[in-house]
Amino acid sequence: MDKSKNNSNSADTLKAYERIYAESEQAYSSQPFFLVKKIHKYLQTGLVVDFGAGEGRNSVFLAEQSFLVEAIDFAAGAVKKLEEKIKKKSLNIRTKRADLSRLNLAGKFHVGVCTFVLHNLSATAAKKFILKMQKHTEIGGVNVLACFTKQGYFFRKDPKTGNFFPSQTELKKLYTGWKIHEINTKKIRLRPIDAAGKPLFGDCVVMLAQKL
DSSP states (O other): OOHHHHHHHHHHHHHHHHHHHHHOSSOSOOSOOTTGGGGGGTOSSSEEEEETOTTOHHHHHHHHTTOEEEEEESOHHHHHHHHHHHHHHTOOEEEEEOOGGGOOOOSOEEEEEEESOGGGSBHHHHHHHHHHHHHTEEEEEEEEEEEEEEEEHHHHTOTTOOBOOOOHHHHHHHTTTSEEEEEEEEEEEEEEEOTTSOEEEEEEEEEEEEOO
């Protein structure tokens, strides 16, 4: 895929998300992802970077669990909503607006969270991002990921896409050398509905892994 097409796809994706956040007071679930709630088994404190934080369901939960959190998202609407929650609850969360495919990281963190985001990136960009996230994770730190697979709505609507829709095996391979505490494929309900107003579902591979 050439760079101009990549940029166009990124701009279209951003417009779609900005519209979603503008149209809904709470566009997505306010409850933390279930694997995020298991992080405390391995770490009780430290720096978390929530990549593609959205309205902050994971960031807010982890900040309330005494973690220092940096929340990153490319949609201004999402960042604004999260900043309102931070102010209201006096949470220890820093926000940053950035595109993950162009994100520069500095220093180390203890927890990297990236849920339901990487299907927006090309497979090449997503794999580069994962390697970057791994590199900046402290030894003993953890990564939590949730990625849509090819068994669901987002891939079926554009099966020729070059975006990232990994299988469980593919994601596990990317974490060779890490301790994988949990990896599974789950069917989840998606935000979009079909033409008849019925809910849509998609499979996602979910993983919690610890850097050795």
